[in-house]
Amino acid sequence: MVRFILRRLGFMVLTVILASIIIFWATAVLPGDVATMVLGRYATEEAKTELRHELGLDKPVPEQYANWLGDYVRGDWGASPSMDTVVRPVVFERLRNSMMLALVAFAMYVPLGIFLGLLAALRKNTWADNLISVGSLAFIGLPEFVSGTFLIAIFSIQLGWFPSQSAIDPNASFLESFPLLILPAVTVALTSLAYVVRMTRSSTVDVLQMDYVRTANLKGLPPRRVLFVHVLRNSLLPTITVVAIGIGWLIGGLIITESLFSYPGIGRLLLFAIQRRDMVLIQATALLIVIIYVVANLLADVLYAALNPRIRYT
Amino acid sequence: MVEPNLTDESFDTAIMDETMATEVLGPEGGRPRPKQWRLYWRRLRKRPAALVGTVVFCFFLFLAVFGPWVAPYDYQKQDAKLRLDSPTVSHPFGTDQFGRDIFSRIVVGTRNIFLIGGLGTLIAVVIGTAVGLLAGYIGGMGDEVMMRLLDVLLSFPSLLLAMVLLAAAGPSSRNVVLVVALLYIPMVGRVVRSMVLDLKNKEFVEAARVRGEKRSYILFREILPNSLPPLLVEASMRFSYSIFLVASLGYLGLGVQPPSPDWGLQINEARNFFQIAPWVLLFPACVIAVLVIATSLMSDGLRQVMLPGGGRN
């Protein structure tokens, strides 16, 4: 078990390093000259050269990479030319916002997804199951900007329950911001909901066919006990992994949703950085997102291994 | 006395899955069967959702092929007088901020999405299959290395990776195709590899080795034909996700560029006029929704129909 964790940890580090290389390389070949962007088209060639030197852009790329990585690990994420401020605090503030949104979405789709998936599996081939299955299939490929648009159209424009833009005030508390979070959270949650429903249904259907469920029923145990003690313990295990992987979807969904609702989160920050060709900001933000995602996956794997006796006691 | 079986209690788990006829008849129940395709068709007919999805998909496919001839107007033609006109008989979906006919733009956009998404998926499937076959059959160190590399690619949130790559390479249709292909190669590769690993140890493959077949023969004549059903299912699922991706990238402005009638792009451009001319945004949105849902239903239907565990789910 310990070896398992160490191996996964090693793999995680490897992944993050490779990711950092990809990100750095991608930004290094960004079309457009940073100096021109920052100083403007009419700046002198001298000034640009000086700026490039200041930013370390005249050094060979691998060296730049090493410097950047070293700085990053130490917490120095540089200064953003386009926002004209130190990067780290901004990123963390935006991260906090995104986490709020993600948490609200998470609270919505995980319990509901598991419940609906279970319901569909237990009522297999009835109208309830068909509705849930087809519904989840439909939502799974629906881009957030489409579902978000419809939600805005209905709840914001038609019914006027929620505002259509969610530019929250950075100083406001969670509770105050909450109403603004609802529509974006629902938007993000929809796709992930579909995903969780399908996985839960499929793994529960598998478990229900197992011999040990037959044994449990033939032992005369009440149905509730068979379900909660015997079935769920095994069928939710894969769901945990899936929920964790779904965080990857969540992140992607966040980017689009934040853009749609003008929500000041980290996804929107990344988009902004890309549009401005702000190398420093792109690097910092993208790598942070990747790290979060990879860590979430690792935690999911560890959790799964811890809960599955077959791996725990090999 | 006719006795009903156990009735549903609210959480009754004693309702077992259906017993397949083959279990009742036993392994001696062999008899000539109709050709495979007819069997698939028969099963598909019994699943209304999948059937609907397939029909709708085919309709869009038709639009993709014959789009420019079906569209009543040239999608680029601007008409300043008709800007932001609400739907009328002559312009059934209304016009956009440049006076272009939305209906035509959507129809031509179908070809766009099918080409970009479809091409990307096709490349991914071809290369992914090759990689999967190779890795699965060779095994050992080569397999490990290849899989680790693919895993790394897989461990990125896809949209993020796409964004970063497109930012580096510059947004254009060609780059979107390449990015889609790159993103999906690992997934296809994994699926194919697991099929190969599964089949590699089957007795008929071993029988081929025992009679001295060459490796290439075994890969292409024994293993590949048996991997086709899952491959087809995976390919259609990938395609439906590629629509998602391409549209999303268009929406973010990182994909196809104007004046292309990309649906995502149309939605992006239409955001500003949402309050005054909602149809400019809603129609492309609906169309994306319909195509995505149809493709999902169709690929899930394919999965149920073609794969042995077809009775489940």
Next chain:
Amino acid sequence: MAIAIQGQVPSDGAAKAPRPVFEIEGLHIDYTTEFGVLHAARNVSLSVHEHESFGLVGESGSGKSTLAMGSIRYLASNGKVSDGSVRLNGVELLGLSPKQLRELWGSSIGVVYQSPLSALNPSIVIGKQLAEVARQHLGMDASAAKARVVEMLTKVAMPDPEAVMKRYPHQLSGGMLQRCVIAMALMTNPSLLVMDEPTTALDVTTQAVVLDLVAELKREFDSAILYITHDLGVVTKICDRVGVMYAGEFMEQAGLRELFSRPLHPYTLDLLGCVPRFDPTPEKRSLVTIPGAIPRVDELPPGCIFAPRCEFVQPACTEARPPLVEVAPEHHSACRRWPVVPVPSEYLREATEAVRASGSEARDVDILVEAKDTQVHFKAPRGVIRAVDGVDLKVAVGQTLGVVGESGSGKTTVARAIIGLTPATGGDITLRGKSLPRSTGKRPRSTLREIQMVFQNPDASLNPTRTVGDAIMRPLSLLAGVDHDEAKRRAQDLLRSVSLPVSYFDRLPHELSGGEKQRVAIARAFAAEPEFILCDEPISSLDVSVQGSLMNLLMQLQVEKHTSYLFISHDLSAVQHLADAIAVVYLGHVMEIGDATKVLAPPFHPYTEALLSAVPLPDPDVKQKPIRLGGSVPSAMYVPAGCRFHPRCPRFLGDLCANEEPPWREGEGDHRIYCHIPLDHLTHLQAETLVFGEGDSPGENA
């Protein structure tokens, strides 16, 4: 509402006649499938008394499992009982509400089925799973339940019950798990115990232990047992009465001895003839073949369902379906011509024929294939897996070497090493004296042509996307260099030689039955006319009657083509039927090898002895000394020092066996035993191990 269901032995002594505990009357069970409504069980009746064990015997499609599960009303969502009555202790089961049914299941009925590992929840410790029953139905609290669990585990001879209770299912062996499941089923002293092929997935020696256990528990608990199996040998070990089912109906029901000595239905008679007997005679005889195939339940003939395959059929048989009637005391038959059914001993002699001389007699036969000191070692993270650890085998031209072993013996790995699929890591494999490259890939085509293989799993032996004709033609064109038209002609001939209609040429594998697929695999193996065919458990997954006909086919082809076989199986009966020489393998090493007649007569290697005493023979009169092995097969990573069998050997001597490798003891002919005990000593000790009927041991009449 509590139902009075516990079976109680009347307190005034057992003078009263045992009353029927479980009664099924006129039961009909249907399934609604994509092929329409299947009547899986039709008009079935039986009754089981307390302390009695009723054996339900049948092949695939017989409906035996459907009957067992359906009678306790545990059916799939598309199955239902459409008519009839089922009573447990007088209470009608078919009218109960789901809640009452659950109560019944838990407290009055215990169920044990085939795979113990999948029968238990992998995420919950054993102790808790067993305790659940006690807490739910015996009203016990946690500590009382725990005590009860320990009590039950002790009753099933579980070593160290307290430790076992804390384990998860995947940490125990199959035999131990099945004992836990039995303990769980018997915890409430149920009136009815349903056992559905409980030992099929276990090794022969483990099976023997479990069968002993069941026989013992039968005496101790009051339960009536409904025991389902396809194995006629197992039936003789624990059943008092037997019912034979065929395609959904009962053909015959009788007491154990009556059924075996004087069956009154042609199907039973034929079934008895399909099973190989332990009877090494100078010649190899064929087995009874039942022509035709088991009918599908949706394609039944109008009259007697066995009529199309019956040799005693008359026109009246095909007109109306004969009911199951009592034709002799406690003996029911569904055959209207029951008086005509001959006695098995006469019938077997007439219905079978001598196929060839037994190879034990031939002396100067050349050796075709030889394996010398073969080793197959795998590197694992924690050590080396010594799957095959120095095996010597010899196969003579035109003869069969049978290799017998249980799980972990390495017998399949040896076969794979010989054919090159899993290259040997040590030792030498020769064909006519010439060394062969270890891996198939490196062998020249001429060699590959000479050595072919028939695999275990008929469903996976054939490429699902290839027609039967293609599959057979391929080796012809690849290995024999034959052109297309000639290949097609020869392929059709081959189909005929394996008794398949030529019309099968264009069929795909999924359009064939299991037995038919295996015939195609055999045809394919014979296509390029090899000298040597490796058969790796080719018949284990097939029905008894199909096994018989395939064994006949193999023997007949051997005579026609003068091919040698290496026949690998865990089934000692099949091996001794086909083989001229036998090798017994344990944990990667040969324990005993020699002519079949010599190996099956004393002196035996202690392991062979244990196998012989464990094999369930379809003969109620045979006496087998209960020599049982404790523990289970150790992992091939930790092979015991000295004689690798010593930790389990019932004739363990002491330090000698534990520290030193045994010598090879030479017996008559090529008979060799790998043991420290001298041969004459063994002969003396083992005279009583296997005794047939009037006290004849096999081999004495040779």
